[in-house]
Amino acid sequence: MKIFRLPDLGEGLQEAEIIEWHVAIGDEVQVDQPLVSVETAKAIVDIPAPYSGRIAKLFGKHGEIVHLGAPLVGYEGAGDEDSGTVVGEVQVGRQVVAEEATALAHGAAGIKAMPAVRALARRLDIDLTMVTPSGLDGLITAADVQRVAKLLAEVGPLEILRGVRRAMAHNMTLARSEIVPATIMDDADIHAWGPDSDITIRLVRAMVAGCRAEPALNAWYDGHAIGRRVLKKIDVGIAMDTPDGLFVPVLRDVGKRDAADLRRGLDAMRADVKARKIPPEELRGNTITLSNFGMIAGKYSAPVVMPPTVAILGAGRISDQVLALAGVPAVHRVMPLSLTFDHRAVNGGEAGRFLAAAIADLEAAT
Numbered sequence: 443m444k445i446f447r448l449p450d451l452g453e454g455l456q457e458a459e460i461i462e463w464h465v466a467i468g469d470e471v472q473v474d475q476p477l478v479s480v481e482t483a484k485a486i487v488d489i490p491a492p493y494s495g496r497i498a499k500l501f502g503k504h505g506e507i508v509h510l511g512a513p514l515v516g517y518e519g520a521g522d523e524d525s526g527t528v529v530g531e532v533q534v535g536r537q538v539v540a541e542e543a544t545a546l547a548h549g550a551a552g553i554k555a556m557p558a559v560r561a562l563a564r565r566l567d568i569d570l571t572m573v574t575p576s577g578l579d580g581l582i583t584a585a586d587v588q589r590v591a592k593l594l595a596e597v598g599p600l601e602i603l604r605g606v607r608r609a610m611a612h613n614m615t616l617a618r619s620e621i622v623p624a625t626i627m628d629d630a631d632i633h634a635w636g637p638d639s640d641i642t643i644r645l646v647r648a649m650v651a652g653c654r655a656e657p658a659l660n661a662w663y664d665g666h667a668i669g670r671r672v673l674k675k676i677d678v679g680i681a682m683d684t685p686d687g688l689f690v691p692v693l694r695d696v697g698k699r700d701a702a703d704l705r706r707g708l709d710a711m712r713a714d715v716k717a718r719k720i721p722p723e724e725l726r727g728n729t730i731t732l733s734n735f736g737m738i739a740g741k742y743s744a745p746v747v748m749p750p751t752v753a754i755l756g757a758g759r760i761s762d763q764v765l766a767l768a769g770v771p772a773v774h775r776v777m778p779l780s781l782t783f784d785h786r787a788v789n790g791g792e793a794g795r796f797l798a799a800a801i802a803d804l805e806a807a808t
Contacts, residue, residue, distance in 0.1 A: 443498055444517040448508050449489070451482055457509045458482045459604050460502045465515075469497045477515055480508070481605045486718050495519060505604075555582040566591040606687030617746050620665055625744040625782045626793055630800075631765065633774035634807040642708065642734055643701050645757055646678055648800040649732060650697045652755075655799030656792045660729045662750035663787040670752065670787045679728030679751075680708065682715055683738065689715045690748075692728045736760060741778040752787040755800065756780040777804065 448458065458480035465477055474490045481487075499516030502508050553570055555563070562584055563570050573590050575582040594600075603611050635644070653660040653676050661672045676697045679690040691711040693704060714720035730752075733745045736759035745756040758778035765774050779801065783793045 444495070444519050445513050446477075446492055446515040446517065447511050448480075448514045449492075450510060451480075451487060457507050458487070459608075460504055460506050460508060461486060462504065463500060464488075465491075465497050465500070467497050467500060471495065471497060482609075485720060485722060489514070491515075493517070507604075553582065554580055559584050559587060563587050568594070606684075606689065610688050613748055614746060617748050620749050621747045622785045623744065623747055623782050624785045624790070624793070625780055626790070626797060627742050627778065627780045628797055628801060629763075630777045630779060630804040631774050632760065632777050632804055634805065635775070636807075640701065640705060641737075641757075641760075642680070642732075643704050644804060645732055645734060645755070646680075646693065646696050646704055647701070648803040649678060649730060649755055650676055651803035652796040652800035653697070653730065656796040658788050658792045659753040659783060659796045661752050661787060662729070663752050663784055664750065665786070668786075673729045675729070677727055677729045679731040680711070681731065681733040681735075682712065684715060686718070689720070689725065690728065690731065691715060691720055691724050692726070730754070733757070736778070743780045745780060745782045747782050747784050749784075752784040753793070753796070754782050756782070 451458065459482075461479040461481050463478050465471055465475075471477065471491045472494045473492070476488045477491050479486055479488050495517040497515060498518045501513040501515065508514060554575070555570055559582055560570065562568075563573070566587060568587050568590050570582060570587075573582050573586050576586050577583045602608075630648075632639075657672050657674075658670075660676055661670045663670045675695050678693045678696050680693060682689045682691065691714070693699075693707055693711070696704060699707070711720065711724065714724070728751060731745075731748065731754040733743075733754060733756045735743060735745075736757050739759060741758040741761075743756045743758070745754045747754050756779065758780065760775055760777050762773050763776045764771050765776070766772075767774075779797065781793055781797045
């Protein structure tokens with residue numbers, strides 16, 4: 443049997459979820475004929491046949507995750523097939539080892555459980571970091587594991603994250619492990635805005651003003667080299683909430699585009715995201731990020747910086763507030779702002795100057 447494996451789909455993608463098979467066992471297929479549709483963290487991709495032949499086996503069912511290089515399709519004919527057998531002789535040990543309660547090599551520090559309890563947790567598919575110990579000196583007992591297993595059975599099955607949500611989980615873990623975040627917050631008085639002001643485009647323009655005042659926030663940080671690349675072109679990633687998860691398409695070279703052009707570009711990206719047809723290259727390479735979460739709810743936040751970028755600006759819900767202007771109370775429209783930055787590459791002064799410039803641009807009438 444000749445095996446066709448999941449090819450490199452680009453963008454560093456390591457896995458894909460099978461959405462739909464377009465062929466069946468026994469089918470004769472031709473080169474470039476669609477074999478299967480898969481969903482990656484970026485988009486839904488049709489994988490074509492690499493060569494002609496008869497299908498002998500399909501590896502994986504609808505909804506299954508396939509990793510890069512894993513078998514995908516088997517063709518009739520000679521070829522390599524990994525049987526999965528063990529090479530060599532399996533040695534059986536005869537030494538009896540007394541059990542001791544040991545701390546886990548992973549998870550929270552100090553978690554202790556006997557080997558038999560750890561085996562029970564594996565059999566019941568229980569993560570020991572979720573278990574509250576009741577034994578002496580913080581020891582997790584079999585009863586503790588069984589209690590958690592019963593609780594999880596009552597609340598229902600685990601929902602495995604797929605596609606975009608799975609990628610988001612990986613990315614947030616990466617950000618948590620690599621970024622040293624700090625957040626500053628302030629308000630912009632936008633009372634001077636006209637009734638038809640485009641909020642998102644005004645925010646993009648304000649970010650351009652911030653980057654020009656303090657270029658250090660429009661940068662990529664290299665944690666291995668302990669260095670940063672301050673970038674001239676401003677490519678803003680726009681966080682978009684969808685039922686499938688979070689997408690961050692990129693508005694390119696925003697410092698050289700007018701408001702109408704930016705709006706057309708944003709609308710086109712939004713339509714592509716909704717249809718899940720956005721090209722992967724439109725989801726990479728941003729130099730700074732905008733999250734306009736206030737369109738849904740919330741005033742302030744600590745938005746997450748994704749490496750290698752060093753800053754993200756969050757805009758909260760606009761509301762009417764009483765302000766003291768020249769000693770006199772007045773009701774004005776106010777936009778709350780939250781700027782998170784990677785403190786390895788950006789200091790507080792740089793972040794403050796960026797936010798001050800962005801606020802000054804937002805408070806202008808036009």
